[in-house]
Structure formats: structure tokens, C-alpha cells
Amino acid sequence: MLNKNKLFSEREVTLIPDVSQALSWLEAHPDALKGIGRGIERETLRVRPDGKLATTDHPAHLGAALTHKWITTDFAESLLEFITPVDRDIDHLLAFLRDIHRHVARELGEERMWPFSMPCVIESSDVIQLAQYGSSNIGRMKTLYREGLKNRYGALMQTISGVHYNFSLPLSFWQAWAGVKDTESGKDAISAGYLRLIRNYYRFGWVIPYLFGASPAVCSTFLQGKESSLPFERNERGMLWLPHATSLRLSDLGYTNKSQSNLGITFNTLDGYVEALKKAIKTPSEEYARMGVKDEEGRWLQLNTNVLQIENELYAPIRPKRVTRSGEAPSDALARGGIEYIEVRSLDINPFSPVGVDETQVRFLDLFLIWCTLADAPEMSSAELQCARKNWNRVILEGRKPGQTIGMGCEDARQPLDVVGKALYADLKRVAEVLDSQSGSPDYQQVCDRLVASFDDPELTYSARILQAMLDNGISGTGLALAEQYRQMLTEEPLQVLSAEDFTQEALRSRNAQQELEAADKLSFEAFLASKKG
Numbered sequence: 001m002l003n004k005n006k007l008f009s010e011r012e013v014t015l016i017p018d019v020s021q022a023l024s025w026l027e028a029h030p031d032a033l034k035g036i037g038r039g040i041e042r043e044t045l046r047v048r049p050d051g052k053l054a055t056t057d058h059p060a061h062l063g064a065a066l067t068h069k070w071i072t073t074d075f076a077e078s079l080l081e082f083i084t085p086v087d088r089d090i091d092h093l094l095a096f097l098r099d100i101h102r103h104v105a106r107e108l109g110e111e112r113m114w115p116f117s118m119p120c121v122i123e124s125s126d127v128i129q130l131a132q133y134g135s136s137n138i139g140r141m142k143t144l145y146r147e148g149l150k151n152r153y154g155a156l157m158q159t160i161s162g163v164h165y166n167f168s169l170p171l172s173f174w175q176a177w178a179g180v181k182d183t184e185s186g187k188d189a190i191s192a193g194y195l196r197l198i199r200n201y202y203r204f205g206w207v208i209p210y211l212f213g214a215s216p217a218v219c220s221t222f223l224q225g226k227e228s229s230l231p232f233e234r235n236e237r238g239m240l241w242l243p244h245a246t247s248l249r250l251s252d253l254g255y256t257n258k259s260q261s262n263l264g265i266t267f268n269t270l271d272g273y274v275e276a277l278k279k280a281i282k283t284p285s286e287e288y289a290r291m292g293v294k295d296e297e298g299r300w301l302q303l304n305t306n307v308l309q310i311e312n313e314l315y316a317p318i319r320p321k322r323v324t325r326s327g328e329a330p331s332d333a334l335a336r337g338g339i340e341y342i343e344v345r346s347l348d349i350n351p352f353s354p355v356g357v358d359e360t361q362v363r364f365l366d367l368f369l370i371w372c373t374l375a376d377a378p379e380m381s382s383a384e385l386q387c388a389r390k391n392w393n394r395v396i397l398e399g400r401k402p403g404q405t406i407g408m409g410c411e412d413a414r415q416p417l418d419v420v421g422k423a424l425y426a427d428l429k430r431v432a433e434v435l436d437s438q439s440g441s442p443d444y445q446q447v448c449d450r451l452v453a454s455f456d457d458p459e460l461t462y463s464a465r466i467l468q469a470m471l472d473n474g475i476s477g478t479g480l481a482l483a484e485q486y487r488q489m490l491t492e493e494p495l496q497v498l499s500a501e502d503f504t505q506e507a508l509r510s511r512n513a514q515q516e517l518e519a520a521d522k523l524s525f526e527a528f529l530a531s532k533k534g
Contacts, residue, residue, distance in 0.1 A: 022374035035170035043161035045114040063507030064514040066133040073131040075158035105490035112483035120219040125155040136517040137528035148302030168341035187338030194339040200372035206395040213246030214348040237474040244401040246463040268379040317346040354486035400458035421455040
């Protein structure tokens, strides 16, 4: 027994960095965490009552997707995206998000919001209409960018939905932790802190798909007749699954761009990241050059023939961000003001929540991202980032496999996933105690206690639970039942923090704002695109 305890202790030390000193600092400075900023972006496909993709335009009465603050579209007209403002209160944040869902559910008529990340009943990618943003140059550019995505990666892949979690630590944290005075003079130190968070996220963020991945299966229609190298199990309902998968959305079936793996983008310094990102949008691609910018009839096919058309095309599980000024590129915003917040991009739609994400996930992400900021994070080469991807892939494709292990860096040494996970949770519990001491409630500690059990029993994970439902009732059957259940629930609930008038006024404002953009254009579309190249 003593030897077993010793082994467990050694494993903790080996893979999880020693954060005890930083945690002791945090316990001595609990006020440093007051005022965490959070925002959520949730995507969801509109579907018909039979589960097939809606082919209607984005509902005009919701407002203009180009300029609406809360309700827009992502890749396709049928792919809704809901955006909350920055919020420092979790209950208010989720109530705001739920109000958007309540309002949209009432406005969709017979259409429903698909509750899964992976699309199902799309018989042909030809029915997927690109998102339309009006006749302004910026609106046309957004649609053309999506035309490029369709031609580069296929429209079906772009209809995969997710949840993005935006997170920022308060200035008080950086003042106490890094000794900064204000955000302007301290932007380098703050940016370095967020980059440290990102490097640890690459090393340990596989815990997110392990716990919350909810796409262990796909409909056979998603493959569109193409062969996959994945060893899928199949049934007569047209369902393909991997028995221990967590998030096929994050696998090679989903958001991947192999040409991006050679870009050499790292997260060691902000200047290095910005420089590499700028280089990527100017790096020619032989493959995309063969496609051309326009076809023989003069129709636009893509914005340009570079590896990235624009910076947003970089697929990453996490991004450093700053709110951009009008016409400003994301990298220019970062260079100007430093990192303002980070965007977590590896959350599947939570099928057990009407709004695609829940309080447990928000609180876990708070704990984990704070831990990532506190823990030592040695610099990572681009090769090391690729090594970290191996752990992610292992968890994505077979995370619930008995005896699953996690690798360390680029070494061959492995540790059991459950041991690593529980060692991480021992640290997260201490962060939870600090956060709970501020609110006087045990909410964060309860999240820890509830989720840590998933390492001993993988059947408690989201992927295991939803896979069982899909095996029982099919993907389409399960999705339709949940979509209808949530539709009824949301339409019957009263609005909580917004009013019907708020939505009416924002729809009107957004339409007027789009019209003003269209009226203000002075350049031709070609001249506008040329101006963006600079």
C-alpha cells in the first residue's frame, strides 16, 4: 500500500507541474479573482421538424446578421450564432444567453435548434446556403470568405457547431500577480500571463473533451460517401461511432487544416505569435493557387490563394484576443494593446442543456484557466505543440478506453489518464476554495466533487451518456427529441433579463446599421479587397 501511494505521488509530480507555491499565493490574495470577465458564443443549426437542415433564409425579423449584437450567423444562413456581452456574474451570463434562446425559439415557427455539434440529416452539401450579409463591401467580403471555406474544406464540415468561451482575469489579478499598474503600461506582462495560460492549455486542455466532449458518433451522411480511416462501428440506422470517442468534432473529421500545421505558429511571445500569424496570411498555397481566385465565368471562389484567407481561418483550440477597432485586423489589435482575453474553442455543444452550455462547465473552465495561468509553462516550439496534439487526439478518439494514458511532452513516457486527471483536480479544488470564499457558497467545490468522479468512471462523461442515448434511439431520433423538448421549454419560459422590446429595438438598430454601411461604401468591391491586402 505504501508503494502504491508513493507511485501515485511520483506520478502527480511527474506530469502535473508543482503549483503549490502559486496556490499558496492565491490563497493569500483571494480578492485578486474578483471580477472575472466571461462571454459565450453558441452556434446551432436550424432544422425542420423532420430533422433535415432548414433551407430558409436567416429570419429577417430577428434583425441583420451583419450588425446584430447578440444574434448572427456563422458559416451558413441556417447556422445561428448567439453572442453574450462580457459579464462578471455567471447567473446573469447564462440568463442572458437563455433569453436569446427563448426569443429565437419563439421566432422560428416550426423550426428547431439542433442540440448537437455534428450535423445529421444533410442529404447534400448543395442545400447549405452561405451566410448572406447584404450588399456592403464588408458584407460581401464575409460571404466570399465563406465561399473560400466551402471550396477549401467543404460546406458540410463548416456546419459543425460549437461553443466558444471568452475569459479574462481582472486587472486586480495582474496587479497582484505581475505587479502591473494599469492595462496600458502592463500590457506586456498581462500578455505574457495569457500566453502562459495558452501553453498550459495546449498541454492539459485535453481534459475538456474528456469531460465535456459530446460528439462520439456521426451520421453516415456526414461522410458524403467518402471513406474514413477511423475504425467506426456502424448500425442499420446509419450511425457511425467509436466506442471510446469523446469529440469527433475535434478530430480530423472536423476542424482541421493540415496545411496550417507547418506555419510554425507558437505562443511564447506576443510579437512572435503576431508575426507568424501575419506571415500565414501572406504565405502562398500551391493547392489554393490551382483553385484560383475566380472561375472561368468570373465568379469569386475565395478571397485569395494564401494558406489563410484571413486570420480567423486559423483553426486552434484556443486563441488570444483583443476587441478590434473598426477595420482593424485581430493581429493588429493584439500588437496595439496586448492580449485582452482568451477564447476557448474546444467545447462541443452540450446536448443536456437547452442553451448548449451549463453552469458546471463555466465554473470548471474558470478553475482550469486560472490554474493554467498559475502553473509554470515552459516555452513550446511548434514541434512540441504538435506533440501536445497527440494527447488531444488520443482523448478525442479513445479517451474513455480502459487504461488510457497521457504522454508527457515529446517523450515516450506515459501516465494513466485517471491519475493525471485526479492530480489536476487536487489543484483545482484549492482554486475552488478561494473562489467560494468570495461568494460564501460552495458552488465551485461542488463542481470539483461532481466532475472528478468521471476519472474513476468514464461512463459519467458527457460523451458516454449521449452515446448510450444515440445507440438506443439513433442520432436523429435523439436530436429531434431533445430539440422538441428544448423548443417547448424555451418558448414557455418568460424572458428573465431582457425584454421583448429589447429584441425589437436591437433588430431595428441592426437593420439600420447595415443600411448605413451599404450607403457609405465608396470603393468598388475589387478596390475594397485590394485595400485589405495592405
